[in-house]
Amino acid sequence: MIKTRILALGVLIVGLAIGYFVIGSESKYADRLSAPSYFSKFPFKLGLDLSGGTHLVYKADVSEVPEGDVEDSMSSLRDIIERRVNLFGVAEPVVQVQKGSLANKGEERLSIDLPGVTDIHEAIELIGQTPLLEFKIEDPNSNSNIQIDPSDIVDGEVSLDAGDIAPPAFVSTGLTGRFLERSNLQFDPSTREPIVSIQFNEEGAELFEQISRDNLGKIVAIFLDGVPISTPVIQSVIVGGQAQITGQFTPQEAKELVNRLNSGALPVPIELISTQTIGPTLGARAVEAGMFAGLVGLILISSFLILWYRLPGLIAVVAVLIYIAIMTLLFKLIPITLTAAGIAGFVISIGIAVDANILIFERIKEEIRKHDRGIADAIHTGFERAWFSIRDSNTSSIITALILFIFGTSVIQGFALTFGIGVLVSLISAISITRLFLYSLNIQKTTALTRFLFGSGFSK
Amino acid sequence: MFIIKNRKIFIGISIALVTFSIASIAYFGLSLGIDFKGGAVMEVNYLDARPSQEELASVVMPLGIEPIFQPTGETGYLVKTRDLTDLEHQTLFNALKITDETRVEEISFNSIGPSVGAELKNKAITQIILVCFGIVLFITYAFRKVSKPVSSWKYGLIAIGTLLHDVLIPLGIFAFLAHVYHIEVDTLLIVAVLTILGLSVSDTIVVFDRIRENLKFNIEKNIKERFADTVGKSIEQTFTRSINTSLTVMLALVALAVFGPESTRYFAIMLTAGMFFGTYSSIFLASPLLVAWSGEGEKSAK
Numbered sequence: 088m089i090k091t092r093i094l095a096l097g098v099l100i101v102g103l104a105i106g107y108f109v110i111g112s113e114s115k116y117a118d119r120l121s122a123p124s125y126f127s128k129f130p131f132k133l134g135l136d137l138s139g140g141t142h143l144v145y146k147a148d149v150s151e152v153p154e155g156d157v158e159d160s161m162s163s164l165r166d167i168i169e170r171r172v173n174l175f176g177v178a179e180p181v182v183q184v185q186k187g188s189l190a191n192k193g194e195e196r197l198s199i200d201l202p203g204v205t206d207i208h209e210a211i212e213l214i215g216q217t218p219l220l221e222f223k224i225e226d227p228n229s230n231s232n233i234q235i236d237p238s239d240i241v242d243g244e245v246s247l248d249a250g251d252i253a254p255p256a257f258v259s260t261g262l263t264g265r266f267l268e269r270s271n272l273q274f275d276p277s278t279r280e281p282i283v284s285i286q287f288n289e290e291g292a293e294l295f296e297q298i299s300r301d302n303l304g305k306i307v308a309i310f311l312d313g314v315p316i317s318t319p320v321i322q323s324v325i326v327g328g329q330a331q332i333t334g335q336f337t338p339q340e341a342k343e344l345v346n347r348l349n350s351g352a353l354p355v356p357i358e359l360i361s362t363q364t365i366g367p368t369l370g371a372r373a374v375e376a377g378m379f380a381g382l383v384g385l386i387l388i389s390s391f392l393i394l395w396y397r398l399p400g401l402i403a404v405v406a407v408l409i410y411i412a413i414m415t416l417l418f419k420l421i422p423i424t425l426t427a428a429g430i431a432g433f434v435i436s437i438g439i440a441v442d443a444n445i446l447i448f449e450r451i452k453e454e455i456r457k458h459d460r461g462i463a464d465a466i467h468t469g470f471e472r473a474w475f476s477i478r479d480s481n482t483s484s485i486i487t488a489l490i491l492f493i494f495g496t497s498v499i500q501g502f503a504l505t506f507g508i509g510v511l512v513s514l515i516s517a518i519s520i521t522r523l524f525l526y527s528l529n530i531q532k533t534t535a536l537t538r539f540l541f542g543s544g545f546s547k
Numbered sequence: 548m549f550i551i552k553n554r555k556i557f558i559g560i561s562i563a564l565v566t567f568s569i570a571s572i573a574y575f576g577l578s579l580g581i582d583f584k585g586g587a588v589m590e591v592n593y594l595d596a597r598p599s600q601e602e603l604a605s606v607v608m609p610l611g612i613e614p615i616f617q618p619t620g621e622t623g624y625l626v627k628t629r630d631l632t633d634l635e636h637q638t639l640f641n642a643l644k645i646t647d648e649t650r651v652e653e654i655s656f657n658s659i660g661p662s663v664g665a666e667l668k669n670k671a672i673t674q675i676i677l678v679c680f681g682i683v684l685f686i687t688y689a690f691r692k693v694s695k696p697v698s699s700w701k702y703g704l705i706a707i708g709t710l711l712h713d714v715l716i717p718l719g720i721f722a723f724l725a726h727v728y729h730i731e732v733d734t735l736l737i738v739a740v741l742t743i744l745g746l747s748v749s750d751t752i753v754v755f756d757r758i759r760e761n762l763k764f765n766i767e768k769n770i771k772e773r774f775a776d777t778v779g780k781s782i783e784q785t786f787t788r789s790i791n792t793s794l795t796v797m798l799a800l801v802a803l804a805v806f807g808p809e810s811t812r813y814f815a816i817m818l819t820a821g822m823f824f825g826t827y828s829s830i831f832l833a834s835p836l837l838v839a840w841s842g843e844g845e846k847s848a849k
Binding site: 475 | 636663784
């Protein structure tokens with residue numbers, strides 16, 4: 088018995104400690120609780136609908152990419168966008184590839200979460216109007232041969248107006264921004280002329296070697312979004328993927344070209360298909376309302392439990408408080424991104440945690456009444472009997488949560504995750520904690536007082 | 548047992564409620580939100596006075612966007628349109644400013660392309676089918692050993708019947724509310740329906756569980772008892788629990804509906820209704836149906 092009581096006390100202290108940590112790690116209360124500063128490393132992670140921010144979904148057109156390379160191009164697309172988004176100075180942006188599946192007809196998508204950004208326009212600009220970089224060569228079958236006026240050639244650079252180049256005059260080589268590793272601005276050591284250097288990746292290097300061999304002395308045009316931005320003439324076969332564009336650039340022009348080459352290194356064209364933005368006030372209001380609703384719900388449930396179930400009710404309230412502490416701790420440590428739907432799932436799981444206790448208490452009460460047994464005995468059988476009902480009824484909730492999580496969209500997953508974890512944790516914690524506390528009371532004698540304390544409803 | 552004795556009345560009430568709900572859904576209809584059909588919703592708030600809808604309609608007219616304006620809050624509007632590009636979005640917002648002096652802020656903006664909408668719709672349908680399927684399998688498994696005097700598949704079928712009851716009635720209420728308050732079916736509503744499925748079946752299971760236990764007890768102790776009486780006893784034994792449980796969950800849900808975030812308001816209302824009718828059906832519908840189907844003559848029950 089001493090052991091049970093020490094254990095019960097231990098659980099109570101751990102529960103309090105978790106509660107202290109959970110509240111103390113919120114900056115709002117940290118000072119008042121004089122919490123250690125490292126607590127602040129564990130804030131709640133709020134979803135965009137609560138923190139405010141922008142959610143963008145892009146469709147990637149992978150029709151030009153060979154099937155085996157789709158995954159590669161998508162991940163390099165993600166990297167590039169991530170880099171651009173990081174430039175934006177957003178705290179914790181999330182850029183994710185959503186693989187094509189049956190449900191979305193095989194569309195490869197990229198979703199971008201920008202917490203705190205509410206100016207979508209700016210965000211979309213930054214992510215770029217899908218600059219697509221392509222290297223094209225002259226079409227050998229084209230009639231509209233471009234006459235290169237020798238006077239136009241200056242140090243290997245041909246200056247052509249965009250209008251001079253009819254689209255059929257150039258054909259795709261398959262070499263795109265996907266193969267471009269980076270572009271740099273350099274200066275010729277002797278002439279101090281700016282040079283734009285291009286570094287292709289391994290695959291790109293091979294492709295470019297082939298292209299330069301086949302098209303020696305011809306133009307390779309660099310197109311950005313269908314517009315030629317540079318039309319250098321190939322002067323030698325380029326091995327190793329390191330090419331240079333020389334010409335009479337001003338350093339400013341050269342720098343611009345470098346930037347355009349780098350930003351144009353999107354492997355596949357993307358198209359914005361869905362945007363969502365939530366103002367910070369709306370999110371903050373939702374958090375406040377959610378917290379307040381949770382508190383009101385908790386007070387209502389606690390009052391009901393204590394008024395109806397008396398002593399066991401009080402114990403259930405303590406158990407549920409510990410359950411809430413454990414859940415919020417998990418939210419912080421895993422961490423689980425909380426959304427309005429997720430909080431709703433959590434609130435319902437509190438109801439279910441209480442449900443388990445009610446099943447047990449009703450069973451205990453029945454045992455006391457039916458067999459006129461001692462209370463300690465009744466508690467034991469009550470738990471045993473109630474367990475099957477609790478297990479069966481929770482199983483259907485867990486099945487639902489699992490299916491929702493596996494097949495759901497992000498809103499639904501947020502709900503399913505907190506709801507599912509909630510049901511699982513309550514199955515373990517709410518029940519065993521209540522049992523531990525009830526046992527530790529160690530009620531041996533049945534007196535009028537204990538009868539009252541374990542009675543319920545309107546009975547005396 | 549009162550409920551079993553008057554089972555015809557209770558089954559009748561349920562049939563009437565379901566009929567009303569189906570009529571409500573058929574009459575008011577359920578319009579799909581942008582989650583499922585694509586489109587855009589912008590919420591704006593005018594810091595001073597909000598312009599009239601006519602005024603807004605006239606400034607937006609030339610843009611060819613054809614939005615619907617719906618007042619929200621004290622000085623705000625929900626502007627619903629087809630899905631918008633970034634440029635259209637900017638143009639629309641600038642148009643809503645009317646003059647340079649108008650102080651207006653954008654609270655939220657959500658635009659969903661038709662392909663995303665179609666995908667969400669497909670997913671929602673898949674989920675509903677899968678959840679139903681999972682639950683039927685589970686009930687069949689849980690009650691596999693119960694076959695006398697009512698075979699186990701009847702438990703499963705009745706559970707599904709009550710499930711339909713529990714989902715249709717809140718949906719009927721929703722169709723009415725949606726008509727009055729111009730709300731649409733969104734992802735959260737689907738979550739609500741699926742959660743009702745889960746909670747309602749767990750409620751029914753608790754009662755059926757008790758019937759199963761009592762039947763087993765009777766066989767072991769060789770007690771002869773009419774099925775109607777066993778069911779009646781089981782309802783009596785689980786009655787308090789059923790009501791208290793749904794009461795606690797409903798307390799949490801009502802708090803969420805009244806004080807919670809706007810985005811989960813209708814979700815909470817739906818779940819409250821689902822919880823209420825789920826409990827009602829597990830006590831007043833599922834078990835009476837079981838007795839009615841057991842084939843124990845009309846004059847049964849004391």
